Amino acid sequence: MKATEAVMISRDISRRNLLGLGLGLGAGAALAGCAPATSNPNAGPTLPPADGPVRLTYWSWLKDLQVVCDIWNEANPDVQVEAVWIQGGNAGGYQKLFSALASGGGPDIGQVEFRQIPAFLLVNGLVEIGRYGMGEVTDRYDEALINQITFNDGMFGVPQDSGPVGFYYRHDLFDSIGAQPPGTWEEWLELAREVRTTGAYLEAFDVGDTSPFAAYATQAGANWWQIDGDSWVVNMTDEATLEVADFFDRAVDEDLLHTGFGPYSPGWFAAAGNDQIFAATGASWADALIQGVAATEGLWHVAPMPAWAQGFGSTYLGGSTAAVMANTRYPAEALDFCIWMTTSEEGIDAMIEHCGIGWSPSPDFIGSSRREPSEFFGGQNYNEEVFVPAADQQNLEWTWAPTTQRVFDILGDGFRRKLTAGQSFVTSMHEAEEATVKVLADTGLNVRSA
Numbered sequence: 001m002k003a004t005e006a007v008m009i010s011r012d013i014s015r016r017n018l019l020g021l022g023l024g025l026g027a028g029a030a031l032a033g034c035a036p037a038t039s040n041p042n043a044g045p046t047l048p049p050a051d052g053p054v055r056l057t058y059w060s061w062l063k064d065l066q067v068v069c070d071i072w073n074e075a076n077p078d079v080q081v082e083a084v085w086i087q088g089g090n091a092g093g094y095q096k097l098f099s100a101l102a103s104g105g106g107p108d109i110g111q112v113e114f115r116q117i118p119a120f121l122l123v124n125g126l127v128e129i130g131r132y133g134m135g136e137v138t139d140r141y142d143e144a145l146i147n148q149i150t151f152n153d154g155m156f157g158v159p160q161d162s163g164p165v166g167f168y169y170r171h172d173l174f175d176s177i178g179a180q181p182p183g184t185w186e187e188w189l190e191l192a193r194e195v196r197t198t199g200a201y202l203e204a205f206d207v208g209d210t211s212p213f214a215a216y217a218t219q220a221g222a223n224w225w226q227i228d229g230d231s232w233v234v235n236m237t238d239e240a241t242l243e244v245a246d247f248f249d250r251a252v253d254e255d256l257l258h259t260g261f262g263p264y265s266p267g268w269f270a271a272a273g274n275d276q277i278f279a280a281t282g283a284s285w286a287d288a289l290i291q292g293v294a295a296t297e298g299l300w301h302v303a304p305m306p307a308w309a310q311g312f313g314s315t316y317l318g319g320s321t322a323a324v325m326a327n328t329r330y331p332a333e334a335l336d337f338c339i340w341m342t343t344s345e346e347g348i349d350a351m352i353e354h355c356g357i358g359w360s361p362s363p364d365f366i367g368s369s370r371r372e373p374s375e376f377f378g379g380q381n382y383n384e385e386v387f388v389p390a391a392d393q394q395n396l397e398w399t400w401a402p403t404t405q406r407v408f409d410i411l412g413d414g415f416r417r418k419l420t421a422g423q424s425f426v427t428s429m430h431e432a433e434e435a436t437v438k439v440l441a442d443t444g445l446n447v448r449s450a
Contacts, residue, residue, distance in 0.1 A: 041326040042128040042154070049332045056081045056334055058322070059097065060111035061088045062355040071350055072337055079333045081109075089113055090405060101125045101326055108328035109338060114148045114319045117157050118402040127324040127331045128154035134335060140343045141361050144394035149321060157321030158338040159361035161351070163283030164390035165215060165315050168290055171301045171378065173200075173278045181279075181303035185247060188306045192256035200276045205252070206262025207415040210408050212281075212317060213248070213425075217241045218395045219315035220308040225401040226450075232401065232440055235450035236433040240311065245425040252418060252425075259419060264289045272296070281305055283317040284387045285358040291376050298375065302382035304390065313393030318358060359387060403439050410435045 058065065058081055065083035073080050084107065086093040094116065100106025101123060112120055120126050134155045138146050145159035167181055174180065177198065182188040192202040206212075217224070220240035226233045251257050261267030263280050271277045273294040280286065290300060305314055322338040324331050341347040343362050351357045352367045360366045370383040401407060414428030433449060440447040 040124045041126075041331075042124075042131065046131050047329065047331055050330055052078075054079045054330050054333045056108040056328075056330060056337060057084055058082070058109040058111075058337075059084050059086045059093070059107040060109075060322075061086055061093055062111065062351075062357065064354040067354040068341060068347065068350040071346060072340060076337075079330075079337065081337055086111075089116060094119075097325070098123065098125070104327055106325055106327050108325060108330060108334045110323050110325050111160070112157055112321050112323040114145070114157070114159075114162075114321060115400045115404040117149060117321065117323070118151070118400055118404075120323065121151060121156060122402055125326050126156040127326060127328065127334075128156060129158065129324055129331070129335050130154040132324075132332045132335045134158070134339075137339055137343070140339075140364065142363050142391055142394075144316065144391075144396055145319070145361050147396050148319075148398070148400065157323040158335070158342055160320045160322045160338075160342055161285075161358035162319035162361060162391070163285050163317045163358045164387050164394070165219075165281060165283050165305045165317050166382070166386045166390055167279060167281050167303045167305045168286065168300055169279035169303065170272075170275075170296070170299050172299045173275060181301075182306045183304075185306045185308055189247070189251065189256070192251065193254070195278050196254075196256060200278060201256070201258040201271075202278045203257055203280055204261055204263050204268050204271070204277060205248070205257040205259050206265075207259060207418055208412045209262055210411040210415055213244070213411070213415070214408070215315045215317045216248075217244045218312075218398050219305070220244050220311040221395060221397075223395070223397045223399060224407075225399050227399070231446040231448055233448060233450050234401075234433055234437050234440070236436065237429050238450070240308075241429060242426055243308065245429050249418075249425045264292075269293055283358065284383070284390075285318065285356075287374075287377070287382075288356060298378050300377050301380055302377060302386045304386055312395045314390035316394060320358075359391060363391065401436075401440070402445070403436070403443065406439050407432065407436050410439070 056079065058069065060083060069081040069083050086096055097106060097110050131154065141159050145162055149155050149157045149159060169181055177194060179191055179194065182191050195202040217240060220243060222238055222240040224234065224236045226235065252259060258271065258277065263282060268277060269292060273296065280290065307313060322341065324334045324338065328334055341351065345365050348360050348362060348365055348367050352369055366383060366388065373379045373381045411428065411432045414423065414431050415425060417423035417428065418425060437447050437449055
């Protein structure tokens with residue numbers, strides 16, 4: 001499918017009324033584990049800018065975010081922003097946000113991952129920022145990210161960072177066997193077999209964390225959740241997904257992946273430092289983690305991720321938004337700050353330096369430090385060489401479901417049975433689709449399998 005056709009489909013989906021697809025307030029409460037926000041912030045007229053000084057709060061798990069806010073604060077004395085640290089989303093941050101919304105309080109801005117936006121929409125938790133001018137600046141953001149925040153004829157959440165995927169590899173170990181980075185996943189398979197003859201593994205694979213698998217399926221062209229009329233359509237067993245599942249079935253069956261630990265775990269760092277792991281297919285933000293592999297400075301390079309026979313050049317893994325929350329009294333001011341933080345050079349540079357954010361959401365500025373060669377990665381300017389094009393080679397059709405985390409948990413349970421009972425990933429995908437339909441139906445959604 002051509003990229004332009006994918007964009008048209010995505011925008012058609014975005015026009016549908018998300019909250020009208022059987023997603024009543026009761027369903028939203030069941031999904032979020034708390035009562036819904038007291039009212040829909042987007043039902044009435046827009047709120048005008050404040051007449052006097054404004055103080056905003058931003059709840060986020062980013063470290064040293066206040067340093068970024070202070071740069072804004074110095075230049076904007078009438079709109080001051082205070083950063084409040086919360087735990088990571090699934091570690092308690094989301095529950096705190098949902099509880100605050102239910103009580104009529106909470107922050108003006110909250111950090112919300114792309115995949116969690118539909119869950120907040122179900123409880124009327126987010127301001128539709130298109131009403132306050134977001135539509136006028138969409139060209140400042142990667143198109144794939146704008147598509148992920150577009151629902152219900154509006155936009156929810158300002159893209160804050162993301163994670164286009166590349167292929168990190170030890171060039172010294174590759175040179176020792178005369179290998180080159182694989183251009184396709186089938187070439188990856190052949191390379192993994194060659195690496196196993198040395199006693200090492202090309203990569204590690206965590207069966208309990210299925211978000212990378214979802215990213216691989218997305219790259220292959222999958223779209224697990226779509227909207228048809230007033231129903232959600234679940235399709236986790238399409239040709240693209242089963243191709244990816246079968247591929248990893250073969251890789252695990254042939255003992256080509258280390259499944260005893262996941263990437264960037266203590267076991268992984270020990271193995272990588274001992275030349276037992278040759279590579280890692282990972283997001284742009286993995287560069288900081290890989291630099292923790294002892295005594296390997298200058299030995300790593302980055303290449304484009306392997307490609308499937310059909311699909312896209314890359315995919316995204318992770319990513320967050322700065323979402324304007326439902327109970328704010330100052331949505332216009334909150335949006336102004338979020339746009340500055342995510343598109344201005346000083347905002348992006350500060351977010352990289354002090355908060356360690358992932359990939360910049362702006363195609364016009366990736367960050368000053370990311371435009372320079374890296375000593376750790378052998379002097380390679382890998383951000384501009386690999387991740388700039390990767391951010392532009394995305395599946396624009398992908399849509400997140402309102403119960404994404406629950407789906408990942410279901411899928412993880414199935415994938416673990418690969419190691420404990422020999423169950424194939426292909427079988428787990430079929431089981432996960434059936435279970436996902438039930439989960440969505442149990443929350444009050446209209447849903448069916450493709």
